Amino acid sequence: MAGVDWQLVAIIIGVLVPSVILHEVAHGALALVFGDDTAKQAGRLTLNPVRHIDPFGTVLLPAMLALSGLGAFGYAKPVPVRPNRLRDPRRHSLYVSLVGPAVNIVLAILAVLVWRAMYGSIDSPRAVPSGLVPEVVLWFGVINVILAVFNLIPLPPLDGSAVIERVLPARLWPAWLRLRRWSILLILVVVLAVPGALARLFGWAIDLWLVLL
Numbered sequence: 342m343a344g345v346d347w348q349l350v351a352i353i354i355g356v357l358v359p360s361v362i363l364h365e366v367a368h369g370a371l372a373l374v375f376g377d378d379t380a381k382q383a384g385r386l387t388l389n390p391v392r393h394i395d396p397f398g399t400v401l402l403p404a405m406l407a408l409s410g411l412g413a414f415g416y417a418k419p420v421p422v423r424p425n426r427l428r429d430p431r432r433h434s435l436y437v438s439l440v441g442p443a444v445n446i447v448l449a450i451l452a453v454l455v456w457r458a459m460y461g462s463i464d465s466p467r468a469v470p471s472g473l474v475p476e477v478v479l480w481f482g483v484i485n486v487i488l489a490v491f492n493l494i495p496l497p498p499l500d501g502s503a504v505i506e507r508v509l510p511a512r513l514w515p516a517w518l519r520l521r522r523w524s525i526l527l528i529l530v531v532v533l534a535v536p537g538a539l540a541r542l543f544g545w546a547i548d549l550w551l552v553l554l
Contacts, residue, residue, distance in 0.1 A: 348473075349476075352473075352476055352477055356481040358394075358417075359390075360481070361393070361416055361488065362388060362390055362393045363388075363444055363448065364442075364444055364445055364488060364492070365393055365419065365441065367440045368422060368441050369422065371436060372420075372422045372433075373386065375427045375428055375437065376426055376427055377422055377424075377426040378426075379421045379426065380420045380422065383420075383421050385420045393418055394417065394418070395416060395417055419498075422434075422437055431507065434503060435504065438500040438501075438503030439503060442488070442489040442493050442500055445485040445488040445492070446485070446489045448481070448482075449486045449550055450553075452481045453482060453554060456475075456482070456554055457554070482550060483547055483550070486547050487547070489546070490543055490546045491539070491542075491543070494542075496520075496524040496527065496528060498521075498524070498525070499524075505517070
């Protein structure tokens with residue numbers, strides 16, 4: 342395909358896959374700490390990508406987005422967690438949900454530390470040094486910022502919805518459960534109906550991350 346930067350596509354997929362895997366493993370690992378070994382029994386507490394890859398979400402979707410110039414996004418197979426097996430289901434399920442985005446934030450900060458150790462600070466994104474290594478470090482940070490922000494959107498089944506569920510009054514649960522059935526479609530409608538909606542959502546977080554560089 343003419344005009345495609347295949348190196349950039351490979352870099353994006355190369356940093357996206359381990360980032361989403363670490364996100365998912367974190368959910369299962371913390372659930373195990375709190376008493377639920379479902380993910381362990383399913384063989385999902387591993388960094389082996391084969392155990393986590395969703396053919397569409399982990400490979401095809403990010404590849405298509407990268408090739409189309411729309412950026413990159415993807416997901417792994419969700420790690421199974423059974424809240425009723427947690428020692429304190431209401432509180433611990435919140436922690437298990439939020440640990441995934443927290444890991445992505447830590448990885449984004451780690452990318453900053455690696456960058457500053459290797460290249461110092463930069464005055465603007467245009468001042469990025471040329472070469473494979475700086476490009477990998479830069480995209481590793483950006484991808485993890487995007488993963489963290491997207492997963493913190495407070496709509497099910499995204500991790501941020503756990504915060505709403507933790508404080509939601511009992512009288513609103515029926516409406517919330519109805520929303521859960523259509524939330525993914527709602528997100529897609531917003532993305533399609535408002536061009537650049539996700540870009541604006543991610544933009545402020547990426548700009549903040551670039552300030553750290």
